[in-house]
Amino acid sequence: MNAEALHGSCHCGAVRFEVRTALAPASRCNCSLCRRKGALISPPFAAGELTITRGEADLTLYQFNTRVAKHYFCRHCGIYPFHQTRKDPNLWRVNLGCLDGVDAYALEAGVNDGASLSVVEDA
Numbered sequence: 001m002n003a004e005a006l007h008g009s010c011h012c013g014a015v016r017f018e019v020r021t022a023l024a025p026a027s028r029c030n031c032s033l034c035r036r037k038g039a040l041i042s043p044p045f046a047a048g049e050l051t052i053t054r055g056e057a058d059l060t061l062y063q064f065n066t067r068v069a070k071h072y073f074c075r076h077c078g079i080y081p082f083h084q085t086r087k088d089p090n091l092w093r094v095n096l097g098c099l100d101g102v103d104a105y106a107l108e109a110g111v112n113d114g115a116s117l118s119v120v121e122d123a
Helices: 032-037
Strands: 006-009 016-019 026-029 050-054 059-062 070-074 082-084 091-094 109-112
Touching (some): 026 032
Antiparallel strands (some): 006 016, 070 082
16 A cells, blocks of 8 residues: 555546555456446555545446445546445545546556456346
8 A cells, every 4th residue: 555645636626535545456347337437446445545635526426236336426527536346345446547647558457357246237
């Protein structure tokens, strides 16, 4: 884990946050939602490591399939900054592309098999 907080935001800046998380191993997920949004995500971190510093009311929640994971999006620009995981609701992941000063394209990424967690076909 990083000792220092990393800062991030959605595209329009309405939502700002800080997080303490490692950047690697970064990953992508192959579930139907993540395939479509294409975000590079951080390793899981404890919920207490994420603090929304501005714009909590500007977030909107999207849930699908089992409705356990909580995917948050800015209601203005549509960017996904972070989500609560399905495997363990005490763990979160952040969209590394939303972090200030982090070049998500420079990070190597594996693939998480989120598709195998689906209980509804193509969910």
